[in-house]
Amino acid sequence: MHRQISRFKYWTRAASSYTHERVARAVLAWSDPDALRADDYEQVGLLLAGAARAVADDVRALAVRLPEDDGRRLFAEYVMDQADDCLARPSRNLLRVRDRARTLRALSNGWTGSRTP
Incomplete structure (x- = not known):
């Protein structure tokens, strides 16, 4: 059962990451810059911030395993x-x-070590 949950989490995160x-x-x-209203920009910004915070949490979890120096x-x-700092600022434009x-x-x-053009 635990393996199935782990696989589900992996594939869910992978699909979400791709999106x-x-x-x-x-x-x-x-x-x-006028393509969307400020409220729409804010919604897109919230989506991106949530994804960035999820990745940042993973990076933090790995970083704390390294020696302090x-x-x-x-x-x-x-x-x-x-x-x-970037994610804390409002994103209305x-x-x-x-x-x-x-x-x-x-x-x-x-x-991920990947390179995107």
Whole structure:
């Protein structure tokens, strides 16, 4: 039973990650800052922030396993602080939503080791 739950969590997170990656890619392709109302930008920003926080939590969980003086842990803590700052700001315009999309992409690429064009 435990294995089935673990597999479900893995596939759910993988599918969710793929969806959020597509949203981030679409946001980064937008060029018209007046394409959406401020409320709509905020909703997209909340979606991206939730996904970014999930990835950041995974990175934090791995970072705390490293020795306190390990450079990788210090770098991860710095990156998490920067991500927290970005995610704490309201996202009611294209610039802020793009910042969240870039933050999600950076966290995801660093986490999975993948490279997205």
